[in-house]
Amino acid sequence: MASVMDLEALLRPPAMEMPPYPPKAITLASGEEMIVRQASREEMPILLTAIYPLLLVERDYYDIVAARLYSELLAYKRYRVKDEYVLVGLIDGVLAGLVNGRLVDAKVGMSYHTLTIRRGLRVGSHLFAAKMEYHIEHCGQDEVLIVAESPIGFRRWMIEYPLDKKYEVQHELGGVPSWVLTRKTYFDAKPRLVSGRRPVPAEKLAAAVIRLPGEDAVRLQVTGEKGGKA
Template sequence: MIGFKCKKCSRINYPKRARCLSCKGMEFEEVELGKECELVTYTQVYNPPAGYKGDPPLMLGIVKFPNGVMAMGQLAIDHPKDLKLGVKLRPVWGMLREIGGKEVFGFKFELAKKEQTSKLKLGGIEMEEYRGKKVEMEVMGKDVNWKEVMKPYPPRKIVLPNGEEMIVRSQTKDEIEEVVEALLPKTVQHKQLFDLIASEMVTEFYLWREGRPMWGCPAESHFNLVGRVGDEIVGVSNGALSSPEVGNSLHTVAIREGQQVGTQLWGCKLEHYFDVLGIKELHAAAESYRGGTELFQTFGFEEHPDKVVHFGTSPMQRLTKRQWERIRPGKIAGKRI
């Protein structure tokens, strides 16, 4: 960032002004403000101005450079918990907002000691390198022979309320692009928090394809179910295992709404977990009010005492094999094909 030093009184002005704030001088020379600054104060704006493309809140702060110059700008901070008065920041150039269809750029401030990935191997699951230091990514079930544990879901035919037949079966990696294309309209539909999971699901499909772990579960334990009516993809559901005995439900998305597609896929996923893969306990997150009240309660889930969902909306839920066997007859529709 550049400041403007008055040639008459040596005061450094920022931003550039017609006259020096101290002596009203009109001649300046450019000087660098510094590589780092410190946070003096900040605020969070939950109703940001039009054209701001980030997610609320918009974080604004006032910073102070070593030469005493103070400046205000956006704070490019991922986690508000990192915002502490006096924290060291550095100016970076980036887009601030969009006005009249044109992008407006300027300086914003990020953490000076931001931990950045210097090397990333798509094929290497456990190890990543951060600034020359190798750290092990925490992945559960690394010593399990997942080829023996994971089995395909036996296809099931389910008649939907409109009379059409939905076929549910395991998805292959060759189908990823087709499934993602079907999900894309959902990724831009933000009527409720639940809609965010379509974007997460797309990411998880590509992580699965590249052999990367998800939510601490190895890529080899990941599975996907797809529901089709004819050639049309009407819903998808995915999950993973942290061990051969514990499943971690990820997401279920009904691409075609109003025909109980999501509810039927959810039942098929539970069947796959308990009856095909043989787990003893399933952990799942109610990412919407409807999911928590209609699905989880009717399926007999109980709150997990020690875990909270990653959206921070509710406690993690769990279902045991014993409870599944008790309610199973009324939760699985259709027949094997």
Template sequence: MRIDMELEAYLRPPDAPMPLYPAKVITLVTGGKMVVRQVFREDVPKLLPAVRPTLDIPRDYYDVVGARLYAELLAWQRYRYRDVFCIIGQVDGLLVGIVNSRMYSPQVGISLHTLAIERGLRVGAHLFAAKMEHHIEYLGQDEVLITAESPIGFRRWMIEYGLELREGQHELGGAAPYGLTREMYFDAKHRLVAGQRPVPPDLMEVAEREIIVASEQDIIEKILGARREIP
């Protein structure tokens, strides 16, 4: 599809300068090594197949989170969403979770979505913490606005991070926004932010070689739990 670059010049938002998120590795309870790293526009087509199966999973609002994340990834890839960053988790190359977020202004970040494909290993919690880490420590922002579609995640974050209620609306237009300030982040960091840097080269090589996406059936079973028929 040809793009009229003259019109495109009006529509494409300018990107603010954003420092990169340095990759880290987190040891999971299984002993598995999860590489947490930033991905970019050109990686979006590799992520979409992992998000798509969630569109039909109402449990824990996976469908709402998945549909919105899918749209956000597409809009970002095609220059319709500005100042976005995306971080993924991979274990042996396999994609286990995706988080995205954006800068609303140089000072304020907006947390968008957290999608855990592997459940029960705190993948979602680790990746959510990674995006807070990026907003506060690497983008140098003062505050991140957070809301949630799933009541489980929301309550956990509100209490674990000690979030404060904010006036107005979150740009996702759902529940009231809560704020995470620099101070709250650094108070909670030792409890909630894991990982080591740099990532050993062999692990990084495996992660960067290919973003492996589980089959649609596997993704559904990972999220819903496989229905076990035992004779």
């Protein structure tokens, strides 16, 4: 009779060796410094807490993004997704945004989500760029498959880079026809979209422990609800 661990081995996807993402520091428009680093599996619970308030926000498809991202992080925490990684952006330790994705194989990456909590500072753009940097420069992949769930995402990624169509491949996020970032696209875009300083001093890295803004702050910052108050 098989043990629980034998069964777990069957349920758990086999893992590939993945290089660590080297942390970097980015000066934002506000002059604040954002540390971008890889989040560990043990940090998933606090990230799940951050996303939870957005599950019912319909605007700009945040409900879909939050629900899918929640499941992706949960699956990562509980070993039910193959070769996922999560990067976070922290300003004074407070979560400003996060991105995730996974490696399909040694040469192809699958971008999942980009969620910005701190708006108006191009945090999402910096984090998405860090994600592409990880796939292309650190994992040495040839391409990354990408889709957008909202028009904002489409404008940011498909138009800003710009990405190429790869419609013959269905993306894991709903089977939507994929777009693709190639090595050439990445390196062409790098001078205007990828930035950051390395190495991050050890004391700064030690201080980059994830803290969350309040639940209301997350919802208000993400959705940008400000007007309509006399």
